[in-house]
Amino acid sequence: MKPKIFITRKIPLVIYDKLAKHFNVRMWEEEDIPVSRDMLIKEIQQADGLFCLLTETIDAEVIEKAKHLKVISNMAVGYNNIDVKTAAEHGVIVTNTPGVLTETTADLTFALLMATARRVVEASDYLRKGEWKTWSPMQLTGQDIYGTTLGIIGMGRIGQALVKRAKGFGMNILYYNRSRKTDIEKDLGIEYCELETLLELSDFVSILIPYSSEVHHLIGENELKRMKESAILINTARGGIVDEKALYEALKHGEIWAAGLDVFEKEPVDLDSPLLTLPNVVTLPHIGSASESTRLKMADIAADNLIQVLQGREPLTPVKLEVKK
């Protein structure tokens, strides 16, 4: 009998077909509506493998109901939606999709940085609303990118890919990371500093760390106060790293100049979020890795991880449980 898997969202047909060769597949067929928790819990009770997205919370309650489950394959690099510790305690392997989305996410991060600095969305709206009456000296002026300082919080794969883009713009690069990476500093020509210093010296601050409870609201009122009044905050990691209320206040009162956000504390962000009322915020619906080719590669790796584990082999990209010292 084929092992049973549950897929929590409609995935591309080629990937579905690949999985269907090996498994008895059940899939939540909707593209734009997440599976309900009740349905997830019902389906997972029978499943040997789960293919899920970052929209599903796979917590202890879900894992404990899953008596046959051997693998949770998340189609994302971030896995803060999964209780990895409880999974490990139940002998369930968790996998993610690192690597394939690095360049695409770095592209989007730089696109958001440029769009925010040069007020691209606001300027486009200005034209469409018929407000463009003439060319004038200080109309829609933004911040320069070339020759400025970029501070990157997190120097993993995406951080390093962002450095390469920023170097092309003659940017001076500072970084802060939990552990200092001296080899990378030399290779890429970047400088390590403490978070406080990074916030004080940077013209752009880009957040590229994974989310965990330890970094919840890492950027709050005090951190925003340290930033330059002309500075721009870019978040393409996870919304919970920034205190959105504090960010709103900082933007409204001119403590920082603008923000580019691809991620929010609650997703989808509420349409009445005060952040959406500010002209100096560029907002995107969590599309960091959203190129056609990258999303296919992510789905493919997620599928391969399921196949590997359920056929008794090592997963390609397992999530390692961090043991706190």
Ligand code: GLV
């Ligand atoms: C997207 O945010 C991901 O973690 O892959």
